[in-house]
Amino acid sequence: MKTFSKRPSPSERLRGTACPVCGSPETRPLWDLGDFAFARCAGCGHVYQNPRPDPADLTLRYDEEYLEYEVRNALPYLRLMLLGLADLGFERIEAALPEGRSFLDVGCATGALVEHAARRGWEATGVEVCRPAAEYGRRVRGVTILEGSLRDAAFPDDGFDFVHSSHVIEHVPEPGAFLAEIHRILKPGGWCVTVTPNRTSLQAALFGSGWRSVIPDHMHLFSRPGLLRLVRDSGLAPLRTATWGGIALGLAPAPLKAALDRAAKLLGFGDVLAVLARKPPAGT
Ligand SMILES: [Zn+2]
Numbered sequence: 001m002k003t004f005s006k007r008p009s010p011s012e013r014l015r016g017t018a019c020p021v022c023g024s025p026e027t028r029p030l031w032d033l034g035d036f037a038f039a040r041c042a043g044c045g046h047v048y049q050n051p052r053p054d055p056a057d058l059t060l061r062y063d064e065e066y067l068e069y070e071v072r073n074a075l076p077y078l079r080l081m082l083l084g085l086a087d088l089g090f091e092r093i094e095a096a097l098p099e100g101r102s103f104l105d106v107g108c109a110t111g112a113l114v115e116h117a118a119r120r121g122w123e124a125t126g127v128e129v130c131r132p133a134a135e136y137g138r139r140v141r142g143v144t145i146l147e148g149s150l151r152d153a154a155f156p157d158d159g160f161d162f163v164h165s166s167h168v169i170e171h172v173p174e175p176g177a178f179l180a181e182i183h184r185i186l187k188p189g190g191w192c193v194t195v196t197p198n199r200t201s202l203q204a205a206l207f208g209s210g211w212r213s214v215i216p217d218h219m220h221l222f223s224r225p226g227l228l229r230l231v232r233d234s235g236l237a238p239l240r241t242a243t244w245g246g247i248a249l250g251l252a253p254a255p256l257k258a259a260l261d262r263a264a265k266l267l268g269f270g271d272v273l274a275v276l277a278r279k280p281p282a283g284t
Contacts, residue, residue, distance in 0.1 A: 008035045008216050009060075014051040020175055021046040021226050031209035036216045038209075044229070047199055047221040055173045059149070061217060062130035070109040070133050078112040081166050084195060087242050088276040093162065093191055094120065101161045104185070106150050107168035111137030118143060122162075127153045150178060155185040166195040169227075170218045179234035189281035192236065198243050198273035199223045202264060203251075212248065213271075224273055236277040243270030 018025045024043030027050050031038045039050040070077075094101070103117040108126030110133050117124035126145040128134040134145040146153045163182050172178045182192050197213035198204065199221040204211045213221060224241055231238050246260025248271070264270035 008053060009057070012053040012057040014053055016051045017048075017173075019043055019046050020048065020173075020220070021229055031214060033209065033214070033216075038214065038221065044226065045223070046226045047223075049219050052173065052219055058171070058173065058217075058219075059129055062133075064132050066130045067110070067132040067136055070130075071136065074110055074112045077109075077166075078116060081113055081164075081195075082116070084166070084242070084244065084272070084274055085164070085193065087244070088193055088240055088274060090193075094122075097161050102159065104155070104160045104163045106163060106165040106182070107171075108137065108145060109133050111141045111143040111145050113164065113166075114143040114145065115141045150181050157184055158187045158190075159185050161187055161190050163190070163192040165193070167197075169194055170196045170213070170220045170222065173219055175220055175222075176230050176233060179230055179236065183235045183279055186236075186279040188279055190279050191276065192279075193274060193276050194227070194231070195272060195274040196220075196222050196227065198269075198271055199226075200269065201243065201271040201273075202246055202260065202269045203248065203271045205269075222273065224268065227273065227275055231275055231277050235279070237280055238275050238277045240276040241268070242274045242276075243268050243272060244274075245271040247271075 019027070019041035022041060022044035024041050026042035027039035028042055029037065030040045030047060036049055038047055040047050101122055103122035103124045105113045105126045108114050108128050111126045114124045114126040114137070124143065126137060126143060127150055128137070128145050128147060129149055131147050134147045137143055137145045163186055169175050169178055186192060197218070200223045228238050228241070243264060246264035247257050252260065
C-alpha cells in the first residue's frame with residue numbers, strides 16, 4: 001500500500017531543529033531527496049527531517065485529496081489496525097475495563113476505528129487534523145470526531161481509558177510533546193498504543209532512501225529504542241512492542257513473503273512498529 005504524502009509547497013518555511021529524542025543539536029546529513037532531507041542525530045541516531053517545515057504549514061497538506069485517499073483505504077487500514085491491536089492484547093484490556101470505558105483514536109481519518117470501538121460499547125472519540133475527513137466521519141459514520149491536532153482538542157486530564165494512534169507520531173513535529181499529551185489525558189492505569197513505521201526493518205535496510213516510509217510527510221523515522229525512549233520520557237511505562245510485515249505485497253513470491261512475515265514478527269524486523277504502554281496507576 002502506498003502511504004499518502006504530498007510534495008512540500010515552495011511557500012513552506014523551513015527551519016533547523018534539535019533532535020526531538022535526545023535534544024542534541026548535532027546532526028549528520030543522511031538523505032537529500034530534493035525538496036526534503038533527512039538527517040541522523042549525532043547524539044542518539046534518531047532519523048528526522050532537518051530542516052523541517054513550519055508546523056502550521058504542515059497542517060495545510062491534509063485536505064480533500066487526503067480524504068479521498070483515506071476513504072479508499074478505510075477498510076484495509078481498519079483490518080490492519082485491528083490485527084495489530086489484537087496482537088497487543090487489546091481484547092483482554094477491553095474485557096477488564098468496566099462499562100463506560102472511553103476510547104480515543106488520534107489521527108482517526110474518517111473514523112473507521114472510532115465506529116468499530118463505539119459498536120463494541122466504548123465511549124469512542126476521534127481527533128483528526130484533516131477537516132474534510134472529520135466531517136465525512138461525522139456525517140457518514142455518525143461518530144464523534146474533533147477537528148485539529150491532539151493539543152487543539154484540549155481534552156481534560158485523566159479522561160481516557162485507551163488512546164490509540166496509528167501512523168501519526170511520525171508526522172508530528174514534536175513527538176515528545178505528543179506523547180506527553182497522551183499521558184496527560186489518560187486515566188491513571190490507562191493504556192495507549194502507538195504505531196509507526198519501523199526504521200530498523202528489513203525493508204528499510206534493503207531500500208535505504210527508497211524505503212516506502214521515506215516521504216515528505218514523515219518528520220521522523222523511529223527505531224524501537226528511540227520510540228521507547230520517548231515513551232518513557234513522557235511518563236508512560238512501555239509494556240510490549242511488536243513489529244509486523246517482513247516484506248511488502250508484490251515484492252517477493254507468496255511463500256517467501258509468508259516466511260519473512262513470520263520471521264519479522266518473531267525477530268522484530270517488521271516494517272511497522274507498535275508500542276503498548278500504560279500510564280502508571282495512581283499511587284505508584
Ligand atoms: Zn538524538
